[in-house]
Amino acid sequence: xxxxxxxxxxxxxxxxxxxxxxxxxxxxxxxxxxxxxxxxxxxxxxxxxxxxxxxxxxxxxxxxxxxxxxxxxxxxxxxxxxxxxx
Numbered sequence: 001x002x003x004x005x006x007x008x009x010x011x012x013x014x015x016x017x018x019x020x021x022x023x024x025x026x027x028x029x030x031x032x033x034x035x036x037x038x039x040x041x042x043x044x045x046x047x048x049x050x051x052x053x054x055x056x057x058x059x060x061x062x063x064x065x066x067x068x069x070x071x072x073x074x075x076x077x078x079x080x081x082x083x084x085x086x
Contacts, residue, residue, distance in 0.1 A: 007041030 011034065018032035 003041045003045045004038070007038040010037035011035070 014034050014037070015032050019027070022031065
């Protein structure tokens, strides 16, 4: 949530700067709005979390194992020291 807010703030800042530099007669939304900060914030959110990992796609069995491992070890799930076969 905070990362998205930062991205929106950067977009707002860019829009304000663009509006101060461009003549208002020739102003088009595509010329002043840059979506890259929001895209970067969303990408950072999904790639920097505790559960974010690159999927192991060597074969179908390793992919299923990877998905199971992510769901079991996530927040509120098992920890490595508490997990066992007992």
